[in-house]
Amino acid sequence: MKVSVIIDGQMVQIEQGAPIIDAAKKAGIFIPTLCYHEALKPYGSCCLCIVEVIQDGQRRLVTSCNFPAAVGMEIFTNTARVRQSRRMIVELLLVRCPDVPLLQTMAKQMGTGLSRFKTREANECILCGLCVRFCEEVVGVGAIGLANRGVDREVATPFKMASDVCIGCGSCTYICPTGCIKMVSDRKTPNLRSLKMGNCSLVPCPNSYQCETCQIEQEFFKDIKRVIAEFRSKGQ
Amino acid sequence: MQKIRTISDLEDIRESILQDKDSEKTIIRLCLSTGCRAQKSLKVNEALENEIKKYGLQNKIEIKKTGCHGFCEMGPIMVIEPANIFYCNVKPKYAGDIISETVLNGNVINRLLWKDPLTKELTKTEKDFPVYRKQRKNVFYNSGKIDPTDIDDYIAAGGYSALGKALATMTPPEIVKTVVDSGLRGRGGGGFPTGIKWRICSAAPGDIKYIIANGDEGDPGAFMDRSLMEGDPHAIIEGMIIAAFAIGANQGFIYIRKEYPIAIDHLSIAIKQAEECGLLGNDILGTGFNFTIKIDRGAGAFVCGEETALMISIEGRSGIPRSRPPYPAFEGLWGKPTVINNVETFANIPKIILKGADWYSSIGTSTSKGTKIFSLVGKVRNTGLIEVEMGTTLREIIFDIGGGVRKGKRFKAVQTGGPSGGCIPISRIDMPIDYDSLKDAGAIMGSGGMIVMDETSCMVDVARYFINFLLFESCGKCIPCREGLKQMHHILTNICEGLGEKGDIERLEELAHFMMATSLCGLGGTAPNPVLSTIRYFRDEYDAHIYDKKCSAGVCKNLFEYVIDAELCNGCTICKLKCPEKAISGEKKKPHSINPLLCIKCGICFNLCKREAIRVK
Ligand SMILES: Cc1cc2nc3c(=O)[nH]c(=O)nc-3n(C[C@H](O)[C@H](O)[C@H](O)COP(=O)(O)O)c2cc1C
Numbered sequence: 129m130k131v132s133v134i135i136d137g138q139m140v141q142i143e144q145g146a147p148i149i150d151a152a153k154k155a156g157i158f159i160p161t162l163c164y165h166e167a168l169k170p171y172g173s174c175c176l177c178i179v180e181v182i183q184d185g186q187r188r189l190v191t192s193c194n195f196p197a198a199v200g201m202e203i204f205t206n207t208a209r210v211r212q213s214r215r216m217i218v219e220l221l222l223v224r225c226p227d228v229p230l231l232q233t234m235a236k237q238m239g240t241g242l243s244r245f246k247t248r249e250a251n252e253c254i255l256c257g258l259c260v261r262f263c264e265e266v267v268g269v270g271a272i273g274l275a276n277r278g279v280d281r282e283v284a285t286p287f288k289m290a291s292d293v294c295i296g297c298g299s300c301t302y303i304c305p306t307g308c309i310k311m312v313s314d315r316k317t318p319n320l321r322s323l324k325m326g327n328c329s330l331v332p333c334p335n336s337y338q339c340e341t342c343q344i345e346q347e348f349f350k351d352i353k354r355v356i357a358e359f360r361s362k363g364q
Numbered sequence: 365m366q367k368i369r370t371i372s373d374l375e376d377i378r379e380s381i382l383q384d385k386d387s388e389k390t391i392i393r394l395c396l397s398t399g400c401r402a403q404k405s406l407k408v409n410e411a412l413e414n415e416i417k418k419y420g421l422q423n424k425i426e427i428k429k430t431g432c433h434g435f436c437e438m439g440p441i442m443v444i445e446p447a448n449i450f451y452c453n454v455k456p457k458y459a460g461d462i463i464s465e466t467v468l469n470g471n472v473i474n475r476l477l478w479k480d481p482l483t484k485e486l487t488k489t490e491k492d493f494p495v496y497r498k499q500r501k502n503v504f505y506n507s508g509k510i511d512p513t514d515i516d517d518y519i520a521a522g523g524y525s526a527l528g529k530a531l532a533t534m535t536p537p538e539i540v541k542t543v544v545d546s547g548l549r550g551r552g553g554g555g556f557p558t559g560i561k562w563r564i565c566s567a568a569p570g571d572i573k574y575i576i577a578n579g580d581e582g583d584p585g586a587f588m589d590r591s592l593m594e595g596d597p598h599a600i601i602e603g604m605i606i607a608a609f610a611i612g613a614n615q616g617f618i619y620i621r622k623e624y625p626i627a628i629d630h631l632s633i634a635i636k637q638a639e640e641c642g643l644l645g646n647d648i649l650g651t652g653f654n655f656t657i658k659i660d661r662g663a664g665a666f667v668c669g670e671e672t673a674l675m676i677s678i679e680g681r682s683g684i685p686r687s688r689p690p691y692p693a694f695e696g697l698w699g700k701p702t703v704i705n706n707v708e709t710f711a712n713i714p715k716i717i718l719k720g721a722d723w724y725s726s727i728g729t730s731t732s733k734g735t736k737i738f739s740l741v742g743k744v745r746n747t748g749l750i751e752v753e754m755g756t757t758l759r760e761i762i763f764d765i766g767g768g769v770r771k772g773k774r775f776k777a778v779q780t781g782g783p784s785g786g787c788i789p790i791s792r793i794d795m796p797i798d799y800d801s802l803k804d805a806g807a808i809m810g811s812g813g814m815i816v817m818d819e820t821s822c823m824v825d826v827a828r829y830f831i832n833f834l835l836f837e838s839c840g841k842c843i844p845c846r847e848g849l850k851q852m853h854h855i856l857t858n859i860c861e862g863l864g865e866k867g868d869i870e871r872l873e874e875l876a877h878f879m880m881a882t883s884l885c886g887l888g889g890t891a892p893n894p895v896l897s898t899i900r901y902f903r904d905e906y907d908a909h910i911y912d913k914k915c916s917a918g919v920c921k922n923l924f925e926y927v928i929d930a931e932l933c934n935g936c937t938i939c940k941l942k943c944p945e946k947a948i949s950g951e952k953k954k955p956h957s958i959n960p961l962l963c964i965k966c967g968i969c970f971n972l973c974k975r976e977a978i979r980v981k
């Protein structure tokens with residue numbers, strides 16, 4: 129069933145229950161995101177996509193990547209409160225990852241060059257979970273996961289041991305918005321490539337990346353290549 | 365145990381249990397819950413049993429192993445019926461006296477009676493226990509009275525008659541309406557109207573629905589849910605069966621943290637007994653209604669008490685909250701409509717069904733009905749679990765029931781609602797407490813924790829302490845909570861260490877409002893409460909920390925000094941002797957002094973000095 133919602137004054141029709149970011153896309157309104165990706169289930173962790181919504185007389189901030197559209201909803205994507213909150217998110221992320229260019233650019237766009245918080249960490253991972261979810265949902269492997277709680281949360285392989293299920297497809301390196309996971313050359317592996325990331329090392333393909341002769345990999349790759357191509361064509 | 369096949373069976377069985385009761389028997393109600401067990405109540409039980417055997421009185425005296433009476437600190441606790449004699453701090457060595465003196469000769473043993481710490485008056489019977497006077501035991505009524513591992517005891521006390529009434533005389537919509545009309549609100553923290561939740565779930569499309577009882581209780585220092593599960597497990601089960609019938613669920617779960625082995629044990633026994641009697645399983649009381657309950661052990665993370673995380677944890681994945689909507693009432697466990705309520709919420713249900721919505725809604729305030737169990741801890745004289753009517757004032761709770769602040773110190777604040785609650789100052793102490801007044805005061809009801817603080821607590825340090833707890837308990841999924849808490853903790857630590865600067869309070873406030881509006885789940889959404897409430901009521905302390913670099917409570921070590929008041933000091937030398945750093949000098953019978961360069965502010969001298977000559981400056 130289609131419902132009409134009003135987004136920044138424009139009336140848009142979208143599927144009932146679809147995330148309201150879809151309405152924004154239809155209306156041609158840009159909403160910044162970090163943990164959202166079309167090929168993946170919504171996750172709602174970065175909160176950068178927040179918008180202000182009036183529903184049943186209540187006005188509140190919601191994450192547009194997963195908040196379901198409903199009849200009579202009014203959405204505002206660029207109010208002072210929205211801008212302020214987004215700026216705060218980027219500021220907080222800059223404390224965690226001061227050297228990530230993407231965040232620096234975002235901060236500049238939002239008019240907040242420097243973070244007012246003085247601490248500085250040397251992390252590159254913003255914990256958006258894209259790599260983990262892509263590996264699980266699209267590649268179907270689940271070589272990496274989000275381990276620990278709270279401040280100790282991190283992307284890691286189980287027990288931080290070299291993963292024996294990673295197929296070395298490199299999807300995570302493509303999807304990572306901060307360049308935290310990299311493909312590096314590794315003299316010890318047959319094909320001279322391996323993945324390196326802060327705290328997990330991924331074991332290279334047992335088949336020496338002879339993907340052409342490997343049935344399973346071929347199947348995987350067809351899908352991954354398509355998604356990655358799509359992902360890149362979206363201007364990343 | 366007989367099978368109870370119909371509702372009239374249930375009444376027959378209740379009558380026969382009551383008839384079998386020997387009213388001549390002396391009954392010793394001994395608490396065997398976690399608190400009293402920790403103080404060797406099992407040994408007391410053993411000693412009593414030996415004594416009873418010695419006198420050959422097995423037929424005359426019965427030891428009833430009950431659940432918690434609420435005052436664990438004075439445990440082991442026992443009540444001897446029919447005289448209603450109330451003993452506390454009972455040690456195994458007194459077993460002989462208890463049998464020979466009290467039971468056989470009717471003499472009360474004074475040293476086992478409760479002594480009012482203020483008036484030194486002795487209390488003889490449970491009925492006269494002053495701490496109970498302003499309380500109203502409604503949900504916590506059976507705990508401490510019945511043997512929780514014996515379904516007969518529960519049935520004899522009127523148990524399962526609400527289930528009988530509901531199944532025999534009410535339709536599911538009528539039950540839901542009764543709960544809506546009663547005004548019952550969730551006891552797990554949010555205070556959402558329980559009846560409305562049930563109504564939404566019963567209207568949600570789907571054949572399969574679930575009931576979950578939340579017994580995760582992660583608030584440090586809180587133990588009301590544990591005591592309830594240990595002391596009256598059948599009340600929770602009865603409430604769940606009624607809820608299941610009302611919304612059309614056939615499977616229920618009770619989620620208990622694994623640190624609560626006795627609660628798990630008692631509930632497992634209760635479920636088994638209810639199954640054996642036919643109160644759980646297929647065709648309950650001959651009505652064709654089927655319902656079973658499984659117990660799920662929680663891994664112990666605070667955030668697993670959050671409803672979406674809890675359900676994900678029952679599904680076997682790691683408990684990380686997800687965004688709502690969809691709300692559990694539409695899409696809950698395994699995507700099916702689910703009612704999730706706190707165990708105390710469920711324990712209210714049987715009474716509401718039996719006595720009616722009008723009776724229930726006559727108790728409490730206009731927006732919060734019924735009674736609430738609080739765990740009263742911290743610097744009060746009588747700590748323990750209390751149950752009071754909604755709308756009771758904080759003064760009544762802390763001073764009349766709790767006996768006031770310990771050791772003649774002054775009351776400073778009470779922190780309500782667990783780690784993400786707020787601190788309420790003396791100016792608000794006559795506030796009648798309910799969900800809305802607490803919220804209005806910048807705190808929350810939460811699950812009912814109350815920590816009383818006196819003048820020795822630094823409110824900035826208190827805020828820092830709770831933020832530190834939440835920082836490590838946050839799941840770390842969403843940025844506002846994870847990174848926001850990190851920055852809050854950083855700023856608060858700086859202030860406590862004397863590195864605070866202008867703008868810190870404003871930064872804290874900005875972060876707080878941001879986190880409340882944008883966090884994914886209730887943890888991040890309520891986490892700023894301790895910070896905002898302390899800024900609101902104790903801003904002068906923040907200012908003193910930041911601008912004057914002073915902590916008047918004597919907690920933040922960089923921000924105060926200990927000094928000896930020469931007029932009060934009589935030179936007893938005790939401080940000098942005990943100072944680990946040899947920072948105190950002075951001659952006997954002459955005023956001493958502290959060398960601030962050597963003093964490490966351990967506080968030993970401060971607590972030792974009988975003349976209170978050592979001051980915080
Ligand atoms: C971080 C967090 C921890 C929670 N812990 C508990 C808990 O230990 N026990 C509980 O009953 N509810 C807890 N809740 C509330 C539950 O999410 C849920 O609202 C409650 O179980 C619903 O039951 P009620 O309506 O009967 O209160 C917690 C919520 C949050 C955000």
Ligand code: SF4
Nearest residue numbers: 253254256257259304
């Ligand atoms: S490694 Fe990259 S993709 Fe993975 S969670 Fe961190 S920032 Fe996101």
Ligand code: SF4
Nearest residue numbers: 839841842845885888
């Ligand atoms: S608010 Fe905190 S606990 Fe809740 S999802 Fe976000 S990070 Fe996790």
Ligand code: FES
Nearest residue numbers: 164172174175193
């Ligand atoms: S894009 Fe919506 S929360 Fe990250």
